[in-house]
Amino acid sequence: ANYEFLKVSTPRAGVGLIEIHRPKALNALFTPLIAELNACLKAFDRDPSVGAIVLTGSHKAFAAGADIKEMSTKSFADAYGTDFIESWSELPNTFKKPVISAVNGHALGGGCELAMMGDILYCSKTANFGQPEIKLGVIPGAGGSQRLTRAIGKAKAMDLILTGDNFSGEKAYEWGLAAKVFDTPDECVDGALATAEKIAGYSRIAVKAAKEVVNKSQDLGIREGVEYERRVFHSLFGSEDQKIGMKAFAEKKKAEWVHR
Numbered sequence: 001a002n003y004e005f006l007k008v009s010t011p012r013a014g015v016g017l018i019e020i021h022r023p024k025a026l027n028a029l030f031t032p033l034i035a036e037l038n039a040c041l042k043a044f045d046r047d048p049s050v051g052a053i054v055l056t057g058s059h060k061a062f063a064a065g066a067d068i069k070e071m072s073t074k075s076f077a078d079a080y081g082t083d084f085i086e087s088w089s090e091l092p093n094t095f096k097k098p099v100i101s102a103v104n105g106h107a108l109g110g111g112c113e114l115a116m117m118g119d120i121l122y123c124s125k126t127a128n129f130g131q132p133e134i135k136l137g138v139i140p141g142a143g144g145s146q147r148l149t150r151a152i153g154k155a156k157a158m159d160l161i162l163t164g165d166n167f168s169g170e171k172a173y174e175w176g177l178a179a180k181v182f183d184t185p186d187e188c189v190d191g192a193l194a195t196a197e198k199i200a201g202y203s204r205i206a207v208k209a210a211k212e213v214v215n216k217s218q219d220l221g222i223r224e225g226v227e228y229e230r231r232v233f234h235s236l237f238g239s240e241d242q243k244i245g246m247k248a249f250a251e252k253k254k255a256e257w258v259h260r
């Protein structure tokens with residue numbers, strides 16, 4: 001498929017790479033771009049040759065937010081009536097394959113929220129995160145108040161969301177929002193691609209189940225969460241890959257997964 005606002009490739013075995021490409025507006029996010037992103041993710045999710053996805057922007061901007069010019073004249077009826085922003089939530093809720101956000105440059109407002117929708121977040125020291133909506137007379141609208149708070153705790157999230165202050169890639173790593181921080185943008189994207197390739201090399205069934213149970217931890221209490229995990233764990237004994245993986249260990253061989 002041809003996209004206007006995305007560059008899409010498969011640079012490594014089993015890995016889909018999506019680069020947000022709207023350079024004139026620092027990758028500001030708007031409805032047509034989100035529609036392309038959802039379509040592209042859906043295509044990768046269905047593509048058996050892809051096991052994991054990397055989502056990135058440019059060196060300058062992952063995404064500088066929702067498009068302020070597009071939003072500026074909306075009425076309440078426009079926003080509520082069209083469920084403005086709802087389609088953005090397809091990313092964490094709909095797609096089953098792991099998505100790694102590789103964040104360089106600005107990741108502000110909706111850009112920060114989009115990065116946090118990824119299953120793993122990597123960034124470089126050039127990253128500039130923030131939820132500056134308060135400065136525009138609004139609040140985060142694509143999960144920022146919820147995901148940032150769960151990731152870094154209420155004290156820091158409240159401080160950041162009420163002040164609109166930005167924070168660096170190094171802080172994102174120190175606070176546990178980012179799993180890794182790299183010195184340069186190229187290293188960040190390469191690191192994300194290497195992780196995606198590693199994940200794509202495992203049993204697809206096991207990867208899907210692992211993502212599902214970790215995400216459940218965000219919705220369930222500890223007891224229900226542990227029980228949920230155990231049920232899914234039990235179910236994997238019905239997969240061929242469980243037999244293949246454990247037999248390969250015993251025979252000191254490399255597992256050749258069949259669930260692709």
Ligand code: HXC
Nearest residue numbers: 024025026028064065066067068069106108109110141142
């Ligand atoms: C529309 C944007 C934009 C945005 C940048 N641009 N961010 N257009 N919406 N969010 C456009 C600029 O208007 C400009 O276009 C071009 O991109 C380059 O930006 P500059 O400002 O000239 O670049 P620079 O001086 O380097 O400053 C970079 C920046 C600044 C610090 C990131 O652009 C900025 O503050 N942007 C807004 C960040 C923000 O507030 N994001 C949150 C949005 S609210 P022209 O045509 O003038 O050259 C939000 C709500 C989410 O995301 C709610 C639910 C999703």
